[in-house]
Amino acid sequence: MWESNGPTSLSRIWRQRMRRGNGCMRRRCLHDCRKCHEARMRGDKHVVVWGTGTPLREFLYSDDMADACVFLLEQAEENLSCLFNNEQPLANIGCGWARFERPMMDKLLNDIVAIAVKAGQAIMEIYADPANAVMTKADDSPLTQADLASDRVISAGLAELGLGWPVLSEESTQIAYVERQSWQRFWLVDPLDGTKEFIKRNGEFTVNIALIENGQPVLGVVYSPVFDVCYYAARGLGAFVQRGEASQLIRAQPHTAGQSVKVVASRSHGDERTAALLNQMGDHECIGMGSSLKLCLIAEGVAHFYPRLGPTMEWDTAAAHAVVSEAGGIVCDLNGDELRYNKPDLHNPEFLVMPAQDKLQRLSNVSNQRTLLI
Template identity: 65%
Template structure:
């Protein structure tokens, strides 16, 4: 289904861009004071309707859909998890670093994911058994994988552009010499997946739909997304908030151990 999901994500991206290119796109605040744009709602409509046509038997959980009680979700073994516009603050700032995120969750783990950045015309995708790849503009898809970090390599860390906090800054200081790349939305995961960065720490709040699609891409590229303990993030919890997490190479035990000592 990966090809069809990429097509749905790109259609949603086209919808987003029709709003993005208008100077008077409406922005309102949701109950948690996070911004919601016309583009979120349009993207959500395109994705949900597209998934309903493609896989009517698989339920959909989306950030912008009506809340679904855990008692109903608890029996789901397979479902779509969607963030129709990740990085709404980046969208409002007009810096192009926002994405469409679509993930397939099976038994609490992401097995397929598409992260499409319409303003950048870049699409990352990955699935269990198929590897991960990136499409840039009109170029053919290229396979991607994480970059194993050698002892002599300068640590490359990607951090949030809009959600940096004091604890994250303190952690980066404790890790010693490094290069820090600032990026918005779930593109931070993708920089690790394609080998442009070694590590992405997230100590601030996130929701399951923020991470699932990019988590699948990282897994397919040979990396891992884990809690401080090293256990993989799980999905479809009663509380849809994620714990603090880290994105890194699957075999980089030394880096994970260094982070565990710091926190």
């Protein structure tokens, strides 16, 4: 672990004052900075923040260090092995979220998990009904009913939080970029990801809720209602999987020499280009999975690599992207650039998912097959 000594980047003037100011001035500037952040989090229209206003760096406060020590002491031994896998530290104390935001994010994450579970229950009422044995994509079909039922639950749940952040959902009316481009923070929702899995009744569909800030997913919840499994994460809080009552910290596991590469493959979207990429990788094992659960298998350390060389939308990946990132993985395009959200075009580029340590090797694999992938 390491500490970060740079101040947040709200104001050039404040930074200059803090460099040359005395201790009293530093404390006053930090106090003003926090007040500004708190107002921004409340959505106070009287406060204007130039630039992103994102707290990229924070001072390391003594209670931050104390929280980190308590966190580590409370972890089970198997969780600690995930934290320091290959000597890669998990916690960058004092960096990422401002101190006052952590309790809020922790509570917010719990609230979103509860909303996702409730939405999953609404889906299951339709999915488990014997009268709905045949699932189709026609209007007013069981699939459409489940999709809309989940969307209603999520929309109502987010509204009850009273945060006032916009919601962009697959089921909602498309909002023009001219309006969306001013959004610094918004919810990105897929109420039922994996329609083909839903129709096939294999259970591999999910509820996805993500919080996007300045184009990046900072909170994500992926819930599988059939299997009652929930993956969830928030920036600075870690990534977890919950099965029933048991919750466990998860960490992406890099591929090691001599080990077969475990590749996640779509059950419904196989293609020749992906097959060509995998063939030139050598020894590998394919794990079939549907929906956003594919990304979550990377985050959990069950698989090493997921290449997606077909079309997807932003709401298909955002929630799981947050989980992968917090678990030490990366979701990037074929050039190695991390996926961004709230673009003018909501389609994702083709992308790769893997532990961060494997990025260069996987990009090399793609480069070797570039003529087939473009």
